[in-house]
Structure formats: C-alpha cells, structure tokens
Amino acid sequence: MLLKEGKIGGLHLKNRIVMLPTVTNLSKDGYVTEKEIEYYRRRSRSVALVIVGASFVNPLGKFFPNQIGIDADDKIEGLSKLAEAIHQNGAKAAIQLAMHNPKYKPTDFPKEKIKNFVKDFVRGAIRAKKADFDAVELHFAHGWFVSQFLSPNTNKREDEYGGSLEGRVRFAVEILKEIKDALPDFTVICRINGDDFTDGGFNIKESIEFAKILEKNGASAIDVSSGVSSTSEYHISPMGIEDRPLLPFTKKIKESISIPVIAANKLGDVYDWERILEERIADFIGIARGLIGDPDLAEKLIKGEETDIRYCIHCNQACIAYIQKGLSVSCMINPEVGREREFEVKTDKPLNIAVIGGGPAGMSAAKYLARKGHNVTLFEKENRLGGQLNVAQIPPHKQEIGRVIEYLKRDLEKYNVKINLNTKISLRDIKEMQYDKIIIATGSKPAKMNLDTDIAPLTAIEVLEGNIPEGKNIAIIGGGLTGLETAEYLAEKGKKVTVFEIRSEVGEGIYPMVKKLLLQRLENLKVNIVTDAEVKDISKGKLMYKVKDRFDVIEVEAVVLAVGNVSDEEFSELKGDERIYFIGDCKEVASAVEAIREGAEVSLFI
Template sequence: MLLKEGKIGNIKLKNRIIMLPTVTNLSNEGFVSEREMEYYKRRSKGVSLVIVGASYVNKLGKFFINQIGIDDDDKIQGLRRLSEVIHQNGAQAAIQLAMHNPKYKPSDFTKQQIQGFVQDFVSGAIRAKKAGFDAVELHFAHGWFVNQFLSPDTNKRTDEYGGNFEGRTKFALDILREVKKTIPEMTVICRINGSDFTDRGFTIEESVRFAKLLEYHGADALDISGGVSSTSEYHISPMGIEDKPLIGIVKRIKENVTIPVIAVDKLGSVYDWEKVLEDGIADFIGIARGFIGDPDLAEKLIKGHEEDIRYCIHCNQACIAYIQKGLSVSCMINPEVGREKEFEVKTDKPLNIAVIGGGPAGMSAAKYLAKKGHNVTLFEKENKLGGQLNVAKVPPHKQEIGKVIEYLENDLKKYNVKVHLNKKISLQEIKEMPYDKIVIATGSKPAKINLDADINPYMAIEVLEGNIPKGRDIAIIGGGLTGLETAEYLAEKGKKVTVLEMKEEVGEGIYPMVKKLILNRLKELKVDIITNALIKEISGGKLMYTSKDTYKVVKVEDVVLAVGNLPDTEFEELKNENRYYFIGDCKTVASAVEAIRDGAELSLII
C-alpha cells in the first residue's frame, strides 16, 4: 500500500508517503535561502508530496525568526526555485499557509481585519500558484491563529465569528471558500486538530463536524493532527508518549468523510504505516521529524532497504527545541540538517587518525572523519560503544535512545572505522601513538559534593547501570534531568523516592513538554520533590535539610547523587598541542546532541 499511487484533488501522487510541513528557521528574512533549498532538495527524493513548512501570509502572522514567508510578491522568485527543486526530484510540491501570533486573541480584531486576514490567505495561495506549487495546505491546527477561532476556550467573540460552532468555524471556512473560489484548480489540503486535548477546546465531536464542512466547501484532503501549545505532546509526541497517539481520532474522521485523510505523529515503523493504510484508517502517511533525521527514508523504502531506515527517536532536543529558541533546525541522529553541502566535501589528503573514546562524540567524529576519506581507528576502554548513551536509554520511556548507538555503530562499519574495545589508553601511550591526528573524546565523570553523611552515596550513573540501592527509602540529591529520571526508574521498582533540589524548581533546562510529562509521571508514582533544599547532615537513617530557613527531616536508607558531570581531565596537558583535538564532554559538558554535532563538525576542519 505504501508504494501504491494515490491522488489528492487533481494531483497524482506516486506513493502514499508525504513529507509534512515543519518550520526550519533556514530562511533569510522570510526569503528562501540556499540552505533551505538544499534541505528540501535532499528530502524530496522518493517522497510523493512535499509540504513546505508554515509560510506566513502576513507580517502579523510571522512567529519564528527565520520562518519562510509568502506575504509579498518579491518572495515568489525564491519560492519558484524551491518548487522546481522539489519537482526535479519527482515529488509534487505544496506549501503550508499560516498565521501564528500568541500575543493576540480572536476578540482583539474587527470584522474588517478578519476579512483582511482571509484575503491574506487568498493572496498567499495566489503566490503559491505563481511559484509553481501544486497545492496549498491551510494551517487550522495547533493553537495557531485560525485554530484559536475554532476553540471555545480561546474564542470569546459574540458576533458571527464566535459563540456557537457555526460562528467559530466561519473564519476557517471563509478562508477555504475564498481560496477555492479564486483558484478553483488549486488543490487545497486542510490541517486540522482532531482534538485540542484541552478541557474546553475543540473536541473530536466538533472536529468530525468541521471535517464534513471542509469537505463540503471544497477541501481536497485533511491532514489530521492534534494538540495546542499547552498540549503539544499530541502533535510532536516525545518518547514518553506511546506510538500512534492520534490514530483513534484519525479513524473517526476518516469514517465521516470521503476525501483523503493523512495520518501523522509518531506512527511507528514502516510496518505500522503499512497497516494504517491496509486497515483503511488513513489514505496517506505523513512524516515530519522522520525526514529531518533520515532524509533518504522514502528512497530506502522504495529500494527495498527498509532495514536501513533511521527512525526518529522523538527526543525533540534539536528539532522542535532548537526552532523554538530561534535556532535553525537540527537533529541528534543527523547533525547534517540544513548543512547538507558542508558535509559532502571529501579530503584529498587522507590522514591516519585515532579517536580515543567511543561515546557519542567519539563515534560521531570517527564516522564523519572516515566518511570524508580519512583512515580512522577508534579506541574504547569499555566492552561496548555508546558511552553515557548506554545509561541514558535505561530510564522509563527512554529506550529509543538506544537507536542512536545502533545507528552510529552501523556507520562505523559502513565507513570502515577500525574499532578496538576494552582498550584503555594511557597518557604515555597517546604521546607515542603514530597517528597524524588524535581526537580526545573521553567524556565526563559524575560530579561529587561534600556530604556530612554516615552512609556512602550512590552515583546516579551507577544506579542506572544496575547497582540498585538495597533500601526502600531513597533520597536523590539533584533535581536535573538525570535526577528526575533516576527517581522515576527507582520509583517504578517500588522504592519510596524523595528528590531534593537546591534551586527554586527542578528540571532546569529540560524541554518544557518533556518536563511536564516526567513531573506528571513522578506525581503518579508519589515521588516527593523538595526545592530550595540545603542538605545539612545525613545520619541515623535521617537526612536533615533546610528549606527557606525551615529545618526539616526526611527518612532515608540510601542516598543517590545526581548533581551533574564534570569534564574528564586525564589528558588535559595535551590541549595546547596541534596534534590533539578535544571534543564532547571532555571539552564542555553538554547533551548528546552537542556531543554528536561536535564530533561531526571536527570533520569540517581536518
């Protein structure tokens, strides 16, 4: 079914795989950049339809710093080049038309202004047509501007653009009707929420009614998503959400319309996609983050190499999190995103290079240096590769991290990197190595703190490696990601866990969606979280601490330290010598995203 031809409106599609719209922040003040061209050029091979990510139809509706625009005629030329690149690769080209500005709510605008916004969408569709796009997608989902009118939670208007269902849907239907009236030959897809997943938002019942109206007024297909800003885990589902979270609402809508329906969000593997189609739940499979991580996904499937597909691990650390920070899109498993041309360069002077350390930074460096044409040997002191990724995959809902190790190991084999396990390299051995360049990627070590304690604390990394505390009452000192994940890990094993954090709140630096989900799970597991906690003493089965000048006591049998990591300094004295390069945590402690990118970027300078 996946490779069966299909049709949306008047455009024929060579298979059932659609690349969904994603903001990239690769544009240049709204204009298509060369980086954006390369991004779509790489990903449009094999796929049937590419929907270019949210293009703002007016300046008011521009939300992301380097979002693509379709608000002026002077952008048509760049957009035409983009549609041509997509067409050259055999895919049909669509572009999503959108407005998003959370500073405003529906009641802030006059009827005349709303009618003006309708015309902005129509003008955007006209420009899309002039730029050679085969279809437009109208963004009516995710708590964005039009979705705010649909929701009774956010639309408090009392005129014809608010109130009852008919009033709340009028703005969206006006946009659709006017686009179809103005450009009747243009294929129009509508992205809608099957549900807002909020207490007073748009529900599946209203969504079914809305879907029928969209079909009646000319929509050629429906792209079914879900969730708004506060419930975004339903349209960019992370590891903590089970696969296919929207499939039930997709099925409901599909049963009530005759136009094609696109299923989206964390849809599992290629075999799951096939079953969704075979069961008639949807007509097309929509993939967004999957194409960020593996731009060759569709081609691999077509060539019968589905075992080589690199599935998204749904960490959201470098795609969604980066975009929301105003950075250009990236990916933990694919640091080449938006920089495709940079990583195509091959060396004309192959060097013999040693990499010391087989964690994420070391594996990445070895892969990319070998891919560039160097002869690379990797040394790892443990009996397996992966470094701290082996620990990161242990907590509940983190198993997908294990795929990162698997992908990097496959790459090391693909590019003929020589790997030596159980090989601890000393400082003297490094100095005597006969390599042209030596990369130090020895990672970091858990930080320690001085405790007035009559028991020896466990380190969080030890616990996640399987050294489980014997006692039932466990205190975890440190409320960062590692501390919270260790708390969940132990609580699921029946331990009574208390997390103590010296700062105002736990989870500093954790992506908000992930933080919300893990805190909800910890609450269900009855994990106690104490902030503003200064540890005073641990003795006689009691942990004494102060919080806001109040002296308190917690019963403890064992203590776990999760207070961060420090760079491994074993080879510090080599830092100023030209032959050596330090990457990853032994240079600066950061996340796996930064470690893998650091390793990859080393290949750009050697």
C-alpha cells in the same frame, strides 16, 4: 500500499508518503535561502508530496525569527526556486499557509480585519500558484491563529465569528472558499486538530463536523494532527507518549468524509505505516521529524532497504526545541540538517586518525571522518560503544535513545572504522602514537559534592547501571534531568523516593514538554520533590535538610547523587597540541546533541 500511487485533488502522487510541514528557521527575513532549498532538495527524493512548513501570510502572523514568508510578491522568485528543487526530484510541492501570533486572540480584531486576514491567505495561495507550487495546505491546527477561532476556550467572540460551531469555523471556511473561488482547480489541503486535548476545547465530535464542512467547501484532503500549545505533546509527541496516539481520531475522521486523509505524528515503523493504509485508517502517511532525521527514508523503502532506516527517536531536543529558541532546525541523529552541502566534501589527502573514546562524540567523529575518506581507528576502554547513551536509555520512556547507538555502530561498520574495545589508552600511549591526528572524546564523569554523611552515596549513573540501592527510603540529591529520571526509575521499582533540589525549581534546562510529562509521572508515582533544599547532614538513617530558615528531617536508607557531570581531565595537558582535538564532554559538558554535532564538525576541518 505504501508504494501504491495515490491522488489528492488534481495531484497524482507516486506513492503514499507525504513530507509534513515543519518550521525550519532556515529562511532569512522571510526569504528563501540556499540552505532552505538544499534542505528540501535532500528530503524530496522519493516522497510523493513535500509540504513546505508554515509560511506566514502577513507580518502579524510571523512568529519564528527565520520563518519562511509568502506575504509579498518579491518572495515569489525564491519560492519558485524552492518548488523547482522539489520538482527536480519527482515530488509534488505544496506549501503551508499560516498565521501564528500568541500575543493576539480572536476578540482582538474587528470583523473588517478578519476579512483582511482572509484576503491575506488568498493572496498567499495565489503567490504559491505563481511560484509553481502544486498545492497549499491551510494551517487550522495547533492553537495557531485560525485554530483559536475553532475552540470555545479561546474564541469568546459574540458576533458571527464566535458562539456555535458554525460561527467558530466561519473564519477557516471563508479562507478555504475564497481560495477556491480564486483558484478553482488548485489543490487545497487542510490541517486540523482531531482534538485539542484541553478541557472544554475543540474535540473530536466537532472535528468530524469541521472536516465535513471543509470537504463540502472544496478541501482536497484533511491532514489530521492534534493538540495546542499547552498540549503540544499530541502533535510533536516525545518518547513519553506511546506510538500512534492520534490514530483513533484519524480513523473517525476518515470514516466521516470521502476525501483523502493524511495520518500524522509518531506513526511507528514502516510496518505500522503499511497497516494504517491497509486498514483504511488513513490514505497517506505523513512524516515530519522522521525525514529530518533520515532524509533517505522513502528511498530506502523503495530500494527494499527498510532495515537501514534511521527512525526518529522523538527526543525533540534539536528539532522542536531549537526551532522554538529561534535556532535553525537540527537533529540528534542527523547533525547535517540544514548544512547538507557542507558534509558532502571528500578529502583528497587521507590521514590516519585515532579517536579516543567511543561515546556519542567519539563515534560521530569516527563516522564522519571515515566517510570523508580518512583512515580511522577508534579506541574504547569499555567492552561496548555508546558511552553515557547506554545509561541514558535505561530510565522509563527512554529506550528509543538506544537507537542512536545502533545507528552510529551501523555507520562505523559501513565506513570501515577499526574499533578496539576494552582498550584503555594512557597519556603515554597518546604521546607515542604515530597517527596524523588524534581526537580526544573521553567524555565526563559524575561531579562530587562535600556531604556530611555516614552512608556511602551512589551516583545516579551507578544506579542506572544496575546498582539498585537496598532499603525502601531513597534520597536523591539533585533535581536535574538525571536526578528526576533516576527517581522515576527507582519509584517504578517500589522505592519511596525524595528528590532534593537546591534551586527553586527542578528540571532546569529540560525541554518544557518533556518536563511536564516527567513531573506528571513522578506525581503519579508519589515521588516527593523538595526545592530550595540544602542537605545538611545524613547520619543514623536520618537526613537533615534546610529550606529557607526551616530545618526538617526524613528517614533514609540510601542516598543517590545526581549533581551533574564534570569533564574528564585525564589528558588535559595535551591541550594546545596542534595534532590533537578535544570534543564532547571532555571539552565542555553538554548534551548528546552537541556531542554528536561536534564530532561531525571535526570532519569539516580535517
């Protein structure tokens, strides 16, 4: 079914795989850039339809700093080049029309202004047609501006654009109708929420009725998503959400209309996609993050190489989190995103290169250097590759991290990297090595802290590696990501856990969606979290701590330290040697995203 031809409106599609829209922040001042063109060129191979993400139809509706625009005629030239790049790969090209500005709500504008916004969408669709796009998608989901009109929670208007469902859908329906009036034969897809996942918000019952209204007024297909800003875990679901969360809504909408339906969000693997189509839950499989991570996904499927697909791990650390920070899109498992041309260069002078350390930075460096054409040997002191990713995959809901190790191991084999496990390299060994270049990627180690205690503390890494503390009452010192995940891990094993954090809030630096879900799970597990807490003394089974001017004591049987990591300085005296490069945590402690990217970037200048 996946490779069977399909149809949306007047578009004949060569298979059932649709690249769904995401903001990329690869444009400049709203204009298409070469980086954006290469990003979509790379991903349009073998998919049936590419939907370019969230082009703003007017300046008020621009939210992201380098978001693509369709608000003026002078942008048509760049948009035409983008559509052409997609067409050159045999895919159909669509572009999403959108407004998003959380500073405003539906009641902020008079009716005349709403009518003007409708015209902005129509003008955007006309520009899309002039730029040779085959279709547009109207963004009516995710709590963006039009979506706010749909929800009783956010639409408090008392005129014909508010109140009943008929009033709340009026804005969206006018956009659709006027586009169809202006461009009768143009294909128009509508992205809607199956459910807002908010109390009293837009729900599946109203969504079904909305889908029927859209079909009646000329919609060519419905793209089913869900969630608003406060519940975004339901349109960009992270690891903590089970696969295929929106299929119940997709199925109900599909059963209620006759136009095609596109399924979206964390849809599992290729076998799940096939089942979704076979069971008529949807007509097309929509993929967004999956094509960021593996732009060759559809091509591998067509060639029968589905076992080689790099599935998204749903970490959201470098796609969604970067975009929301105003950075250009990236990916933990694919640091080439938005830089496709940079990594195509091959060397004409192969070097012999040693990589010391088989964690994420070292594996990435070895992969990219070997792919460029160098002869690479990797040395790892442990009996397996992966470094701290092996620990990162152990806490609940983190198993998908293990895929990163498997992907990198697969690539090391593919590019003939020589791997030496159980090989501890000394400072003397490095000095005597005859390699042309040496990459140091020895990572980091847990930080220590001065603690007055008669209990020998464990580190969080030791616990996650299987050294489960004895006793019931466990204190974890440190409320960052590692501390909180270790708390969940131990609480699920029946331990009574208290987390102490010296700051006023736990989870510093954790992506908000992930933090929200993690804290909810910890609350359900009855993990006690104490902030503004300074641990003073641990003795005779008692832990004394201070919060502001108040002292308190709890019973403890074991203590776990999760106070961060520090760089491995074993080879620091080699810094400055022109033959040697330090990357990853041994250079500066950061996330796996930065480690893998830095490993890849070494190949750009060697």
